[in-house]
Amino acid sequence: MKLSPVRALAVAAPPFLLTVAILAAWEIACRMLKVPEYLVPAPSMIGASLAERLPELLQSALTTLSAALESLFFALLGAAVLALAGGLSPTFRRAFQPIASVIQVTPVVALAPLFVIWAGLDHPSRSLTALGAVVAFFPIYSGLSVGLASADPDLERLFDLYAAARWRRLVHLQLPASVPFLLQGVKVGGGLAVVGVVVAEFAAGSGDAQGLAWRILESEHHLRIPEMFAALTVLGALGAGLNALLNLGEQMLLKTWRGR
Amino acid sequence: MTEVAALRAVEVAYGGRPALGPFDLALQPGEIVALVGPSGCGKSTAMRLLAGLEQPAKGEVARTPDRGETAVVFQAPTLMPWSSALSNVALPLALTGVDGQRARAMQALERVGLGHAARLKPAQLSGGMAMRVSLARALVVTPRLLLLDEPFAALDEITRRRLADDVLALWAETRPAIVFVTHNVEEAVYMASRVVVMTPGPGRFAGEIRIDAPLPRPAQFRLSGAFREAVENVSADLERAMRARVA
Numbered sequence: 001m002k003l004s005p006v007r008a009l010a011v012a013a014p015p016f017l018l019t020v021a022i023l024a025a026w027e028i029a030c031r032m033l034k035v036p037e038y039l040v041p042a043p044s045m046i047g048a049s050l051a052e053r054l055p056e057l058l059q060s061a062l063t064t065l066s067a068a069l070e071s072l073f074f075a076l077l078g079a080a081v082l083a084l085a086g087g088l089s090p091t092f093r094r095a096f097q098p099i100a101s102v103i104q105v106t107p108v109v110a111l112a113p114l115f116v117i118w119a120g121l122d123h124p125s126r127s128l129t130a131l132g133a134v135v136a137f138f139p140i141y142s143g144l145s146v147g148l149a150s151a152d153p154d155l156e157r158l159f160d161l162y163a164a165a166r167w168r169r170l171v172h173l174q175l176p177a178s179v180p181f182l183l184q185g186v187k188v189g190g191g192l193a194v195v196g197v198v199v200a201e202f203a204a205g206s207g208d209a210q211g212l213a214w215r216i217l218e219s220e221h222h223l224r225i226p227e228m229f230a231a232l233t234v235l236g237a238l239g240a241g242l243n244a245l246l247n248l249g250e251q252m253l254l255k256t257w258r259g260r
Numbered sequence: 261m262t263e264v265a266a267l268r269a270v271e272v273a274y275g276g277r278p279a280l281g282p283f284d285l286a287l288q289p290g291e292i293v294a295l296v297g298p299s300g301c302g303k304s305t306a307m308r309l310l311a312g313l314e315q316p317a318k319g320e321v322a323r324t325p326d327r328g329e330t331a332v333v334f335q336a337p338t339l340m341p342w343s344s345a346l347s348n349v350a351l352p353l354a355l356t357g358v359d360g361q362r363a364r365a366m367q368a369l370e371r372v373g374l375g376h377a378a379r380l381k382p383a384q385l386s387g388g389m390a391m392r393v394s395l396a397r398a399l400v401v402t403p404r405l406l407l408l409d410e411p412f413a414a415l416d417e418i419t420r421r422r423l424a425d426d427v428l429a430l431w432a433e434t435r436p437a438i439v440f441v442t443h444n445v446e447e448a449v450y451m452a453s454r455v456v457v458m459t460p461g462p463g464r465f466a467g468e469i470r471i472d473a474p475l476p477r478p479a480q481f482r483l484s485g486a487f488r489e490a491v492e493n494v495s496a497d498l499e500r501a502m503r504a505r506v507a
Binding site: 158159160161 | 308313327330334338340341342343344351352355380381382383384
């Protein structure tokens with residue numbers, strides 16, 4: 001699916017132009033209405049703050065990103081173990097289902113204080129990873145569970161016909177069939193891991209973790225609103241970047257999986 | 261008792277609704293039987309009984325081939341999308357733990373004329389090619405009993421005819437007993453030594469037409485009087501079976 005330069009431009013232009021238009025309108029409105037900067041700073045101000053604080057913000061972004069990736073890893077590990085157990089034993093899958101649902105529907109904000117306490121006030125970074133992992137867990141677990149059962153029923157019959165052993169069915173049929181579902185789950189889980197990490201950091205408030213949420217809180221305390229917007233901008237870019245990366249990874253792996 | 265497989269007064273019901281039978285079918289070695297009947301008459305159920313994939317509620321299923329000597333081709337190619345054509349063909353051998361899997365799978369692929377496509381994955385194959393791979397997967401075990409469940413239903417007419425000829429040519433090599441399900445009366449007459457007509461669900465025996473022309477048949481057979489007559493007889497049996505249901 002190679003795009004010609006003209007076509008690529010046509011695809012990229014509308015979102016770019018709309019963003020520029022919104023920023024321009026925002027800038028003009030702030031200047032004309034003389035909006036105080038502690039309410040809504042103009043984009044130029046946010047840009048200046050972003051440039052000034054870039055080293056710290058990038059440092060914080062790295063902290064948030066590494067916590068999110070760590071969460072994603074643990075979520076993947078936990079989800080793989082539990083989904084495989086469920087794939088091998090339907091009884092286990094049924095037994096675990098209500099717990100998985102509760103994990104899914106409980107708002108992450110409500111869990112955050114608990115995790116901060118469990119991690120110990122001296123180690124808020126642990127609560128970041130743990131909470132990120134909990135929110136990233138469900139989509140991965142659910143994707144993998146569905147994927148393990150997603151093989152074509154006629155293929156399953158073929159495995160019945162040749163009396164395939166349980167492990168052969170898992171290795172030759174269920175695991176490979178689950179790959180697209182797993183990739184989808186990891187993609188969704190990656191985005192949620194960032195949310196979990198940021199929420200945990202808000203709940204922790206301070207400590208050794210100085211991620212982007214901490215920057216936001218700090219600039220709020222000092223009423224440095226342009227800096228807060230700058231941190232938000234970096235957070236948004238981080239989320240979008242991670243999502244784009246996971247998307248790309250998914251597409252490449254899917255291409256290998258189905259050969260085109 | 262020389263039969264390869266037989267259904268004796270089998271009955272199957274799904275959720276309390278009778279789906280098949282009582283139904284009898286005995287298969288002699290090397291014969292090709294076409295099962296023809298309206299949708300939902302239990303043809304596929306009869307196939308699953310013959311394959312040993314399902315047990316009847318009543319009646320008896322007799323099978324002489326081992327599991328490894330039975331092969332099924334489904335309506336869709338039913339290939340593993342993540343595996344190459346070669347690995348797909350080798351699957352039955354991998355599952356039964358046979359030696360020399362790759363060489364035998366390659367041989368089977370060559371028999372259906374797809375030796376060059378061994379490394380391609382299903383998404384890179386045309387519908388007809390994918391069906392051929394599916395056929396190669398069935399042949400790789402050198403089956404004594406080959407079950408084809410509407411194998412060409414999703415293909416265009418030209419590909420259909422070509423595959424029908426391929427199946428007959430392959431049959432001539434090892435002469436397995438074949439049962440195939442089809443909606444297409446002409447296809448049934450062209451390929452089968454015996455056409456069994458079934459009633460609407462629950463499927464029962466409605467008639468049987470023997471086609472004596474020797475197998476495999478030349479393409480001109482489709483133009484012969486014997487062919488037309490057999491097609492008309494099967495159609496008439498089918499009509500009668502349908503009318504009996506409506507009455």
